[in-house]
Amino acid sequence: MLKRVLVFFTAWMISTVALAATSPVDMLQGASNQMISALKQNQATIKSNPTLVENLARQILLPHMDVPTMARLALGRDAWSKATPAQQQQFTTQFTTLMIRTYSTALASYTNQTVQYNPVRGSYTNQVQVDSKILQQGGPAIPVSYKLVLRGNQWLVYDFSVDGISLVQSFRSQFAQALNQGGMPGLLSTLSAHNASKGK
Numbered sequence: 001m002l003k004r005v006l007v008f009f010t011a012w013m014i015s016t017v018a019l020a021a022t023s024p025v026d027m028l029q030g031a032s033n034q035m036i037s038a039l040k041q042n043q044a045t046i047k048s049n050p051t052l053v054e055n056l057a058r059q060i061l062l063p064h065m066d067v068p069t070m071a072r073l074a075l076g077r078d079a080w081s082k083a084t085p086a087q088q089q090q091f092t093t094q095f096t097t098l099m100i101r102t103y104s105t106a107l108a109s110y111t112n113q114t115v116q117y118n119p120v121r122g123s124y125t126n127q128v129q130v131d132s133k134i135l136q137q138g139g140p141a142i143p144v145s146y147k148l149v150l151r152g153n154q155w156l157v158y159d160f161s162v163d164g165i166s167l168v169q170s171f172r173s174q175f176a177q178a179l180n181q182g183g184m185p186g187l188l189s190t191l192s193a194h195n196a197s198k199g200k
Helices: 002-015 024-030 032-041 050-060 067-075 077-082 085-107 167-198
Strands: 114-117 127-135 142-151 154-162
Touching: 024 114, 024 127, 024 142, 032 050, 050 085, 067 077, 067 085, 067 154, 067 167, 077 167, 085 167, 154 167
Parallel strands: none
Antiparallel strands: 114 127, 127 142, 142 154
């Protein structure tokens, strides 16, 4: 199920790279060109050069996601509060690498999906949910909901759901198994080993 969530997140990554905007919907709707342009410019080498794809994802995607909040929520309140500051930092770093490495392969296989966003209903302050649909040729529309928070003057995504399945909660379930088996040291060791093997 997590794999399915990640696959559909790829369409969001390509079509919704956050830029400064007056509203979260404007940000999501108007931010596709940067990633699409980067992929097209590197089309000849993007599939054969995973490092290039990863670098593009880090440059274009990460600045527009609330990664610290995502990491804290994915680990879970109890595990996060019990972790030392050094463990929290190490987990955030490994969690970031896990996301980027997972998404980079899918980024190279983008097939021109488009996203249709719904206007936000009612008023909001510094947090909002934006509902949308991923439109794909030859298949049904995929409902996706984004949770965003306003940090300064920039809207950042800290979670999203595909067909009602939260990315953060999916990661949390995955990490809970490692925590139960080896605690925080075991989880960090597992993540580090996984990321190192994927980086070769």
